[in-house]
Amino acid sequence: MRKRTHWIFTLGLGWLLSAQLGNAIGQTRPAPAPAPAPAASSVAPVGMPSALTSGLPGQANDNVQSGVAALQRGHYAIAMRAWRGDADKGNALAQTNVGYLHERGLGVPQSYPEAMAWYRKAAAQNLPQAQFNIGTLYFYGYGVELNPREGVKWFRQAAKENLAEAQYMLGLAHHEGKGAPADATQALDWFVKSALMGYPAAQLMAGLVYLSGDAGRIEADKAYVWAEVAYTNGVMDASLLRDYASYKINRKQIEQAKEAGKQCLQSNYKNCPAR
Helix, strand or coil, X not given: CECCCCEEEECCCCCEEEEEECCXXXXXXXXXXXXXXXXXXXXXXXXXXXXXXXXXXXXXXXXXXXXXXXXXXXCHHHHHHHHHHHHHCXXXXXXXXXXXXXXXXXCXXXXXXXXXXXXXXXXXXXXXXXXXXXXXXXXHCECCCCCHHHHHXXXXXXXXXXXXXXXXXXXXXXXXXXXXCCCHHHHHXXXXXXXXXXXXXXXXXXXXXHHHCXXXXXXXXXXXHHHHHHHHCCCXXXXXXXXXXXXXXXXXXXXXXXXXXXXXXXXXXXXXXXC
């Protein structure tokens, strides 16, 4: 069993996403490749309005959101008090967040088994964030025996609910051949789905696969667009991918790709390169 390490940043939706920098990107053309994209890990806590649309419309979120606010201030005990009562009553959002506190050891002793138990309760109610969190524990072997296939199974369940992180991890699984057959075409399909949901790491990976030609042919113009979008969304290494792509297209195509990137962002991902 492996002990996980991770870092945290905040998504626009208000979720805290922990991510581990791993060997997410294999050898692609051209070389050298940009630094690895962050491999998604657990999504938590949930509780912003968007999360309430995940098949749980009847579950109140006042306590969930107050717990999120307390967590962001570093008041872990207050966050636990806000969530634990609702979690005991069966609120899947609260259950997932209680699991997150146990996974991280925030205000409580760190315990993967305890975290897994809470995630399973929420996953049984089809909460995709909980399903995804279970998947990451299996995929990376955090607190359980390493089992990428089991991880992919949980990612697929979460991806059915259009969770961008799960779509990204399915792309990564097919890209690496870890827990799923190595298949660049399927990897690109999942990366693009996640990229269209606004997930920056998937935007970078979609660009890499387009530029490598591993999915059938090199499409440097699409690679440039997704690199531009990923860079705008904070993935600094996307500038390297953008530079590599520019070597394979002419000046006019570069200007067109820049404009396409702007349109992609301005349209909220409704007008972007897709499969």
